[in-house]
Amino acid sequence: MRLRRKPEAKQMLMEHPLVFTPTDETKGEMRGKWRSLFPHPEHPLYVELGTGKGQFLAKASGLRPDINWIGVERIEEPLLQAVRKGEATQNANLRYIWADVEGLTELFAPGEVDRIYLHFSDPWPKKRHTKRRLTHRRFLDLYKQVLAPTGDLILKTDSVSLFDFSLEEFREQGWEVIELSRDLHHSPYAGNNITTEYEDKFSSRGMPIHYVRVAPHQTQPAGTEN
Numbered sequence: 197m198r199l200r201r202k203p204e205a206k207q208m209l210m211e212h213p214l215v216f217t218p219t220d221e222t223k224g225e226m227r228g229k230w231r232s233l234f235p236h237p238e239h240p241l242y243v244e245l246g247t248g249k250g251q252f253l254a255k256a257s258g259l260r261p262d263i264n265w266i267g268v269e270r271i272e273e274p275l276l277q278a279v280r281k282g283e284a285t286q287n288a289n290l291r292y293i294w295a296d297v298e299g300l301t302e303l304f305a306p307g308e309v310d311r312i313y314l315h316f317s318d319p320w321p322k323k324r325h326t327k328r329r330l331t332h333r334r335f336l337d338l339y340k341q342v343l344a345p346t347g348d349l350i351l352k353t354d355s356v357s358l359f360d361f362s363l364e365e366f367r368e369q370g371w372e373v374i375e376l377s378r379d380l381h382h383s384p385y386a387g388n389n390i391t392t393e394y395e396d397k398f399s400s401r402g403m404p405i406h407y408v409r410v411a412p413h414q415t416q417p418a419g420t421e422n
């Protein structure tokens with residue numbers, strides 16, 4: 197069913213047990229405590245930013261029960277579809293946050309997140325919209341704050357321009373490239389890949405999927421240099 201009526205989606209999300217909807221009063225409530233929601237709080241926490249309709253999380257939470265999964269999405273209609281998919285799995289290692297990535301550091305404590313996924317983020321091709329791209333350095337700064345010292349970030353996109361822009365931002369901000377492919381589905385990283393809705397759409401049209409795994413440069417504590 198396609199849900200067209202925003203007020204209805206809003207109400208459902210606000211009442212849904214799998215969804216956290218931060219308000220000015222509650223936005224910091226779960227900060228540093230996300231893992232306590234899950235049956236296995238000792239498991240790593242992986243967060244997908246811009247979850248859309250949620251295919252990735254529904255699949256990933258089943259294939260990787262050793263991970264606690266959270267999806268962040270700001271638009272209510274796709275999020276509600278994602279939540280319904282997640283609910284149908286009955287996987288207990290899955291939650292959603294209805295929020296904008298802009299508020300990430302109010303939602304998560306420093307070092308709380310082990311991996312961030314950016315899947316087919318809006319490319320914002322116009323130059324005047326550069327700052328809205330989720331790999332702009334102002335977002336990288338937020339990601340660096342919430343990622344654990346061993347944490348990393350995975351970006352997948354069909355957009356060559358967003359990919360090139362992102363690589364440049366990672367480089368200039370001192371992030372380390374660990375894995376990279378401009379044709380993920382025909383690369384050594386294809387085996388572990390879990391596809392998203394957008395990924396299926398673009399790859400069915402023969403478009404290559406661009407993939408990179410990066411980690412923020414960690415400054416060594418004083419006195420530990422070799």
Ligand SMILES: C[S@@+](CC[C@H](N)C(=O)[O-])C[C@H]1O[C@@H](n2cnc3c(N)ncnc32)[C@H](O)[C@@H]1O
Nearest residue numbers: 246247248269270271296297315316392393394
């Ligand atoms: C192009 S869709 C991709 C959806 C999904 N990740 C996929 O690969 O199928 C991008 C999604 O990111 C969400 N998004 C974009 N900017 C966001 C932000 N600042 N905070 C939260 N969600 C955002 C959009 O609402 C949209 O649902």
